[in-house]
Amino acid sequence: RRRLSLIIRVDRVIGLILVSMRQKLFLLISFNIILRPFALGLVPLKDQFRVKNLGKRRDAVIMMGRRAAKNAARKGKSDMAKAKLYARAGKKIVMAVKAGGPDQIANTQLAQIIRDAKSAGVPVANIERAVKAGSATETADFKESTFEAYGHGGAGLIVNVLTDNANRASADVQSTIRKRGLKLASPGSVLFNFERKGKITVKADTIDDDKLLEIAVEAEVDDYCSEPGDEDGTTTILTDLPGLSNMQDALSDAGFQVLDANLAYVPLTTVSSITDDDIQSNFAAIYALEALDDVDSVDHNMDLDDEE
Numbered sequence: 001r002r003r004l005s006l007i008i009r010v011d012r013v014i015g016l017i018l019v020s021m022r023q024k025l026f027l028l029i030s031f032n033i034i035l036r037p038f039a040l041g042l043v044p045l046k047d048q049f050r051v052k053n054l055g056k057r058r059d060a061v062i063m064m065g066r067r068a069a070k071n072a073a074r075k076g077k078s079d080m081a082k083a084k085l086y087a088r089a090g091k092k093i094v095m096a097v098k099a100g101g102p103d104q105i106a107n108t109q110l111a112q113i114i115r116d117a118k119s120a121g122v123p124v125a126n127i128e129r130a131v132k133a134g135s136a137t138e139t140a141d142f143k144e145s146t147f148e149a150y151g152h153g154g155a156g157l158i159v160n161v162l163t164d165n166a167n168r169a170s171a172d173v174q175s176t177i178r179k180r181g182l183k184l185a186s187p188g189s190v191l192f193n194f195e196r197k198g199k200i201t202v203k204a205d206t207i208d209d210d211k212l213l214e215i216a217v218e219a220e221v222d223d224y225c226s227e228p229g230d231e232d233g234t235t236t237i238l239t240d241l242p243g244l245s246n247m248q249d250a251l252s253d254a255g256f257q258v259l260d261a262n263l264a265y266v267p268l269t270t271v272s273s274i275t276d277d278d279i280q281s282n283f284a285a286i287y288a289l290e291a292l293d294d295v296d297s298v299d300h301n302m303d304l305d306d307e308e
Contacts, residue, residue: 085260088296089117090130091142091162097134098141116248119258140164147173148190150183151285151300153278156190157182158265158299159289169294176292180285193301194265198244200237201229203257211254212237219243219250234259238266267301274302 092113100107104114110131117127133139143166147159159177163169177184207226216224221243229236239247241263248261279302286298 084290084296085120086122086126087293088162088262089113089120089122090126090133091164091296093117093127093130094134094139095142097131098139102131102135112245116258116261119252120260145169146191147177148185148187149177150185150190151278151282151302152181153271153274153282153302155271155274155278155282156185156193156267156301157282157286157289158191158194160265160296160298161294162296163294165294169292172292172294173289176285176288180288181281182285191265193268194299195268196241197264197266198239198241198247199260199262199264199266200239200244200248200251200258201231201234201260202237202251203233203259204235205233207235207237207256215250215254216247218253219246221247221250238264262297264297265299267299270301270303272303272305279304 093110096107096110096113100109102110104111114127114131118124142162142164145161145163145166147161147170149157149159151157159173161169161173174184212224212226216222221239223240223243224237224247226235226237228234237247237251244261244263248258252258282300282302286300289295289298
């Protein structure tokens, strides 16, 4: 009887161990199938990947195509836009103060930058802190620079940098480019295919063509076009460089809220023969670059027109 009792106890222990091992194995399989893509950052945006019925199915349905990439791009930019806007405004204020002093009456460039920042919703405390920082002798000035890179699938990328430490910015940008599988390009080899434009973002789903023409005539701007903005509920107007300031003022006078006004590189030709995987890899690299403090924005020449 003692031997039988001992055998029964041992059998129960072995049974519990096996149950525990099965549970651990199930959890391990579940993690690798369902949760591992999230943990590794392979699912950075909910708009880029759609996961259905995780409790019933162990597969993820991936949204492919240029429409998904465009939606992911807008969502990614939307998540980062406000932080970048505040940072850019602060840097420009520091630059303006360094160049012409903190007096807005005497320094008209500073006054314009502060007006733009307030119009875009930058907190007054941020503006005042930037003016104070620019007035301090120990605060370094910010300098603009660009890096060029070849992306996946033959795409070209322009990395716009605004930094107070060129060595740090160069090291961070080049390191990120290598880690994301891109190739650093020599100066001018990518940039020749881009044109510098003024880029104005307003809070409006669309702007009627006749209304926009009226505003452009008032601003004395001949070269302009509009397109959907990076964020939902916004519209972007591209202008030639001389017309940026006038167009911005005319839009404000017409009652539109100007969220941002900046310079951007617009491609002269786009790369359309590019796979969906390459598009997603390029956007992953763009997100990583724009997450760097010294990077102001990244422009590209990928064709994201919806495929029929």
